[in-house]
Amino acid sequence: MNVKIRLKYFLTVFFVAFLCSCEKKYQRPDEYNVDLFKDERQENTAYVMSEAEAYDKSDMVLSSSDIKLIDSSSGRGKSFFIYKITSGSVRKTTRDSVVAFPIEILSTQKLKLKQDSSYIFLEKLKGFRFIAEEKKIKYQWVSAAPVYPVKKESK
Template structure:
């Protein structure tokens, strides 16, 4: 009986140790998100009309805006828009603009049926596209397309 006990006791002890869950192997249990209240995944900040106007270098009002080209599916997505004619509401750099003009946007803009405001700033990056298409401006980040309200 001593031999059976000497053999079965270590086997039983090994089976008991293997069957126990090792909590240190599951790090998800010990994770704590310190910035949970500050993180807002999937939510973009959208500026109101005053913030867009103040943050822009060029503000136009136009009803003739069309999507000219896009790079969707060919690397980093961007969209080129063509403005046939527009009224200049604010300018910091240029006092006159040659129409038609083009501008770049990193995301697709929801174009309005009627006249809308275009909030633009100086183009940064995209050097080769800027030379090829004669681009000087890009869409203001965080801005949305607001329609011109008739008062």
Template structure:
């Protein structure tokens, strides 16, 4: 037994010294706690949406025509039958009806709404078939058109 003690003594010392060090480590400090907002999505204001959009349409004639729910990444295709163009950076003339795609299901209302659109990015397989040029602005909400006094 005395012959084996020199072999086990360093091993025992390492085990006890490691346990001591673990106890001395302070709790973790999260330096980015203020910046992290888990589970909270940022929703843009109406003015932010207008400024960030390539095309803004005021319409009451929008309806869901197709969706891909249950078939991979969800997207929704909406058809805008008529409306008034409030801002356009790409097209000087836009023919109605036209279709657009959204990554989220929109909460459509009976009254006229603002539709905030960006140039289509991605969706190349369905873009040609459905003749899509625009997509819903990410982070935008559905805002109703308010009557000006």
């Protein structure tokens, strides 16, 4: 009888140890992840518009070399930047026939401005209601448009 009790305890301990030592593959989901969109994912690539595409999407296009950053909300929530254009020429407009300079615009991206004259692609301001009322801002930078320099025409 003593042998039967020892055998019973040994088998119980052996069975519990066997169950605990079994590794279940389904508990490790990293090995079984299936990426359904691996061909469609493009990490660290941003869409950049061509000059013609940015011109077509814009409500107003200005050319100016006199644009300065006057304010930003960098580090205070959603970043935006306010630029002031003191002079320039209108290349395209769909809304306003006359533009009174200086004009302030809003951009959700920091613009890499150069000293040369650049095209400024603008669209009607979307959102930012309180800032628009306080600063009298009507336009914002077209979001995917980069800064393109004005090409000098040869004569």
